[in-house]
Amino acid sequence: MSSDTKTAAALNLTLCLHCHKLNPSSWSVCSRCGGKIYPRKPKSLQISLAWIVTAIVFYIPANIFPVMSTYAFGRESASTIIGGIFELWEQKSYFIASIIFVASIVIPIVKILILLWLCLSLKLNLTETLRFRTHLYRLTLWVGRWSMIDVFVVAILVALLQLGGMLSIQPTVGSLAFASVVIATMLAAEAFDPRLIWDHLQD
Amino acid sequence: MLMEYPILSHSQQAHCQRCGNHLMSRPKHSLQFTLSFAIACFILFLTANFFPMISAEQAGFHNQMKLFEAAYAFFIHGEWMLSAIVLFVVILMPLVLLAMIAYLLLPMIFFRTILPYTNPVARLVFSLQKWSMVDVYLVAMLASVTKLTSMVTIELGIGIWAYIAFSLCLSAALANLDKQRFWRYMDKIKCHQILKQQQL
Ligand SMILES: [Zn+2]
Numbered sequence: 155m156s157s158d159t160k161t162a163a164a165l166n167l168t169l170c171l172h173c174h175k176l177n178p179s180s181w182s183v184c185s186r187c188g189g190k191i192y193p194r195k196p197k198s199l200q201i202s203l204a205w206i207v208t209a210i211v212f213y214i215p216a217n218i219f220p221v222m223s224t225y226a227f228g229r230e231s232a233s234t235i236i237g238g239i240f241e242l243w244e245q246k247s248y249f250i251a252s253i254i255f256v257a258s259i260v261i262p263i264v265k266i267l268i269l270l271w272l273c274l275s276l277k278l279n280l281t282e283t284l285r286f287r288t289h290l291y292r293l294t295l296w297v298g299r300w301s302m303i304d305v306f307v308v309a310i311l312v313a314l315l316q317l318g319g320m321l322s323i324q325p326t327v328g329s330l331a332f333a334s335v336v337i338a339t340m341l342a343a344e345a346f347d348p349r350l351i352w353d354h355l356q357d
Numbered sequence: 358m359l360m361e362y363p364i365l366s367h368s369q370q371a372h373c374q375r376c377g378n379h380l381m382s383r384p385k386h387s388l389q390f391t392l393s394f395a396i397a398c399f400i401l402f403l404t405a406n407f408f409p410m411i412s413a414e415q416a417g418f419h420n421q422m423k424l425f426e427a428a429y430a431f432f433i434h435g436e437w438m439l440s441a442i443v444l445f446v447v448i449l450m451p452l453v454l455l456a457m458i459a460y461l462l463l464p465m466i467f468f469r470t471i472l473p474y475t476n477p478v479a480r481l482v483f484s485l486q487k488w489s490m491v492d493v494y495l496v497a498m499l500a501s502v503t504k505l506t507s508m509v510t511i512e513l514g515i516g517i518w519a520y521i522a523f524s525l526c527l528s529a530a531l532a533n534l535d536k537q538r539f540w541r542y543m544d545k546i547k548c549h550q551i552l553k554q555q556q557l
Contacts, residue, residue, distance in 0.1 A: 187480055238504075303500060306497030
């Protein structure tokens with residue numbers, strides 16, 4: 155990086171996150187779009203951490219409790235997220251099984267770990283891997299919504315499989331817990347301000 | 358970090374020197390594309406709601422599903438929270454986004470005017486985009502169909518084809534809606550209006 159690069163903050167300017175216009179730092183509202191502006195997202199770390207903790211708390215019931223129960227020919231059976239993936243695997247639908255495995259097991263765990271590491275690395279004032287961490291952040295921002303797949307699958311099965319007394323499916327508490335995990339991680343990623351990663355470079 | 362906006366020709370892209378992220382590009386007619394895809398979406402959305410998407414059959418019992426019924430089924434089973442979440446991210450959010458896009462772009466492109474509340478509406482459009490999960494729902498639908506074929510007889514209806522087209526058009530509309538292009542286009546129209554007033 156060349157030494158003559160300047161930041162907006164050094165020139166007393168603040169970027170509007172809504173429309174990308176630079177405004178004088180003393181203003182609190184953007185002159186172009188009227189949105190609130192601030193040098194960094196307020197309480198970014200605290201809010202982000204709070205949502206991460208929420209996600210972790212909900213993650214446990216989401217995986218322990220079943221997401222749906224099936225009544226087929228008078229027998230009732232409940233299935234958890236992991237159980238559903240095994241079932242698909244046994245049916246030889248390897249492709250769909252892997253998609254659901256990645257979306258509902260890998261993505262939430264990886265996303266929670268990445269966000270935790272991002273928050274931790276700011277607390278520890280790490281100055282390495284700045285670029286890498288920014289890339290990771292962008293990944294978490296984009297990939298989180300795909301975890302909703304499993305909740306939607308339950309929704310569709312519940313809507314479709316109401317075939318009299320033969321076969322019917324009920325949603326159970328696990329789905330709600332899992333939906334909460336996904337929403338909490340999305341809010342955590344949104345609260346985080348990636349500009350904080352680069353701030354140590356100025357000092 | 359501060360950088361001067363470069364003047365780009367239509368095929369060029371600018372990237373951040375620090376983190377390498379894509380900063381801006383200058384596609385031709387991108388906002389016009391957004392508007393046309395958004396209008397196509399409305400029609401496809403209605404189709405997906407009026408025609409059955411998937412129907413299941415076993416031993417004489419028959420059931421079919423339209424788009425809004427996925428959210429409704431949760432509601433019937435007492436899971437009103439889940440019902441609200443599905444309704445919000447799969448149906449309400451995309452519809453509201455499309456309506457707002459039409460509200461912003463129709464007058465700007467065809468009449469060169471800006472309607473009241475354009476600023477807050479535009480800010481909402483850009484901040485709410487990731488909460489529309491139409492593409493995720495589509496993949497979920499494919500997964501469900503795979504899961505179901507082993508249990509019951511499945512038939513795909515007109516609704517699902519309309520929904521696939523809807524999902525593609527919505528992604529195309531949102532992909533062409535570039536933040537900077539939009540706000541710069543609005544600045545241009547504002548200048549236009551001021552010049553017009555001075556001439557009168
Ligand atoms: Zn602004």
